[in-house]
Amino acid sequence: MPTLAERDYAVLWHPYTQMQTAPLPVPIVRGEGSWLIAEDGTRYLDGISSWWVNLHGHAHPHIAERVSEQLRTLEHVLFAGFTHPTAVELAEQLLALLPANQARVFYSDNGSTAVEVALKMVLQYFHNLGQPERRTFLCFQNSYHGDTFGAMAVSSRGAFTQPFWPLLFDVEFLDVPVPGQEQEVLSQLDALLARPDVAGFIFEPLVLGTAGMVMYTPEVLDELVRRCHQHGVLCIADEVMTGFGRTGPLFASELLPREQPDIMCFSKGLTGGTLAMGLTTCAAPIYAAFLSDDKMKALFHGHSYTANPVACAAALASLELTRAEACTQQRQRLAAAHAAFRQEIEGLPGIRQVRHQGTILAVEYDPGEGTSYFSRLRDAFYQLAIDNHVVLRPLGNVVYLLPPYCTTNEELELLYAVLRQMREL
Ligand code: PLP
Numbered sequence: 064m065p066t067l068a069e070r071d072y073a074v075l076w077h078p079y080t081q082m083q084t085a086p087l088p089v090p091i092v093r094g095e096g097s098w099l100i101a102e103d104g105t106r107y108l109d110g111i112s113s114w115w116v117n118l119h120g121h122a123h124p125h126i127a128e129r130v131s132e133q134l135r136t137l138e139h140v141l142f143a144g145f146t147h148p149t150a151v152e153l154a155e156q157l158l159a160l161l162p163a164n165q166a167r168v169f170y171s172d173n174g175s176t177a178v179e180v181a182l183k184m185v186l187q188y189f190h191n192l193g194q195p196e197r198r199t200f201l202c203f204q205n206s207y208h209g210d211t212f213g214a215m216a217v218s219s220r221g222a223f224t225q226p227f228w229p230l231l232f233d234v235e236f237l238d239v240p241v242p243g244q245e246q247e248v249l250s251q252l253d254a255l256l257a258r259p260d261v262a263g264f265i266f267e268p269l270v271l272g273t274a275g276m277v278m279y280t281p282e283v284l285d286e287l288v289r290r291c292h293q294h295g296v297l298c299i300a301d302e303v304m305t306g307f308g309r310t311g312p313l314f315a316s317e318l319l320p321r322e323q324p325d326i327m328c329f330s331k332g333l334t335g336g337t338l339a340m341g342l343t344t345c346a347a348p349i350y351a352a353f354l355s356d357d358k359m360k361a362l363f364h365g366h367s368y369t370a371n372p373v374a375c376a377a378a379l380a381s382l383e384l385t386r387a388e389a390c391t392q393q394r395q396r397l398a399a400a401h402a403a404f405r406q407e408i409e410g411l412p413g414i415r416q417v418r419h420q421g422t423i424l425a426v427e428y429d430p431g432e433g434t435s436y437f438s439r440l441r442d443a444f445y446q447l448a449i450d451n452h453v454v455l456r457p458l459g460n461v462v463y464l465l466p467p468y469c470t471t472n473e474e475l476e477l478l479y480a481v482l483r484q485m486r487e488l
Pocket residue numbers: 173174175176178207208209210267272273301302303304330331
């Protein structure tokens with residue numbers, strides 16, 4: 064009898080996986096709190112919230128209850144010409160929590176589509192206003208906004224997207240304004256803003272996730288956004304990873320001292336990691352530019368599963384948990400534990416830098432002379448974690464923790480223990 068993993072290997076094609084050389088996938092049959100439980104009963108601690116989506120633990124009973132109730136009431140209805148209570152309720156609740164200028168919610172299916180919608184909003188906003196020459200986007204080097212074509216175009220031109228480069232529209236890249244680089248990046252921005260064709264600036268606020276949890280301050284982001292606004296350039300905060308408490312506050316954009324993004328993108332933690340859903344919100348003047356007697360000024364974008372009621376119910380249930388005082392305390396506890404661990408290992412041999420923002424901790428290891436991150440260290444880190452029954456996905460020589468908020472101090476200690484061992488590799 065073939066095992067589940069062998070049956071998988073015979074018929075499936077996994078994301079970001081070289082199917083010829085990758086080990087067989089680990090068959091997970093159950094989830095419980097921060098743990099994933101394999102077919103053979105082995106328990107794996109989910110140190111990265113299953114690609115940054117899970118907030119409150121796996122198979123959370125409250126979300127499961129709300130989802131099953133919704134499934135029995137209304138599983139789906141098309142969202143053009145129709146609406147339903149959970150879509151309205153979720154939008155009302157989110158707008159009450161988001162930066163005050165956010166006025167409208169547009170639903171989609173995942174983080175990449177949330178970004179596609181944002182890009183299209185910006186381009187059509189200027190088109191509708193009679194300024195179609197404004198069509199250039201600014202973005203950070205090494206940023207990642209998703210795998211669909213528009214999202215790839217505004218992301219780093221890295222090895223993963225190389226086969227598609229000829230079809231990606233041109234954008235202008237800014238360096239990431241990490242500490243010490245702020246003035247340089249502000250000058251780069253000023254030079255670009257002198258051009259008449261700049262339409263939008265898209266950024267991952269405070270933490271560039273896929274780049275290796277690269278962090279920069281809210282103050283410099285605030286200044287970048289302020290200068291964009293002075294030139295009428297629309298600013299898109301891609302909070303797909305940072306949203307719903309990951310960086311401390313509910314949304315990373317809340318930490319900007321003065322400015323607010325014009326458009327925001329969400330997914331991942333939106334449903335607490337239970338169902339695929341994305342959404343894009345925008346400020347009132349953007350929405351207003353689409354209002355007209357002319358039907359062609361409408362936003363012609365939509366997906367079959369737009370505002371799926373079950374996903375909306377999951378998002379409402381997750382939001383309820385996220386807003387509870389208990390969740391705020393969990394996030395504060397995680398942040399304090401990360402800060403203490405950072406103090407412990409910062410400066411030790413083998414550690415190049417430790418970064419920390421809210422519930423996210425990243426350790427950049429010294430790869431040593433002449434070592435290719437991907438050929439040796441990355442796979443060795445991954446294997447060491449799996450051998451210790453911990454799920455981590457190192458980004459080259461950066462290993463990060465981004466655990467579900469319910470992860471206990473004892474469970475965190477298991478994760479830190481693996482990070483300590485990694486110094487020896
Ligand atoms: N934007 C950011 C900042 C992300 O981190 C990701 C995914 O990692 C995406 C967009 C794309 O989201 P999805 O994988 O749901 O398409």
